[in-house]
Amino acid sequence: AQSVTQPDIHITVSEGASLELRCNYSYGATPYLFWYVQSPGQGLQLLLKYFSGDTLVQGIKGFEAEFKRSQSSFNLRKPSVHWSDAAEYFCAVGAIEGGSQGNLIFGKGTKLSVKP
C-alpha cells in the first residue's frame, strides 16, 4: 500500500536560514507527488507538484522540491526562510488504484516555526 512519511514533526529555523523538509514515499509505480502548506485554522494550499520530467520542480513562494527515485524522496527546500513561512507542511502522493483514482495520501505534516 502507498504511504508517505514525514520524519520531522516540528522544525525551527531562523529567519533567513535555508530550509529542507523531508518526505519519503512508498509507491509501486511512478508517483504523483505534492507539497501543500496550511496556515493555522485554514485549508491547505498547493505549493508544488511533480508528475514527470524534470526532477527539480519550482513552486510558489520561492519553494522547490526534488524528486529522487533512488531514495524514494521528495524533499521541499527554500534558500531563505521568511517569518511568513511559519505553517504546517504536508507531503502527499497520488494513488491510482481501482476505485481510488484521484485520491491523495497525506503525510502527517511538519510544523515549521521561524525565529527572528
Added chain:
Amino acid sequence: DGGITQSPKYLFRKEGQNVTLSCEQNLNHDAMYWYRQDPGQGLRLIYYSQIVNDFQKGDIAEGYSVSREKKESFPLTVTSAQKNPTAFYLCASSLGGQAPNSPLHFGNGTRLTVT
C-alpha cells in the same frame, strides 16, 4: 473568483445530535472529498465522490454520511454514531476523472466541537 466554501467555520453540538457540514464549490470540479484532521495525524479521508449521485467510503467513514445531489455541493453529516467527532473537517475538490491526480483545492475548514 472560484473556490470552495465551507460553512460554518465553527460549529458546536451536544453529544447525540447529528450535524451537517456544508461544502459548496464553483470550480466546476467533478470530484469532491471530505477529510478529517486531528493534531499530529495529518489528513484522513472520510468520503469522496467522483461524480454526481455517486460516492465512496474513505478510510474512516464510520459514523459519517454524505450526499452528492448536485455537482457543486457535497454535504457531510456527522452522526451520533461517530465516537469522537470533535475535529477539524476539510472539504476539497479536484478535476477528478478529467485529470487523474490533479491537485486538490481546499476550503478553509469547519471546526466541530461536540460536548
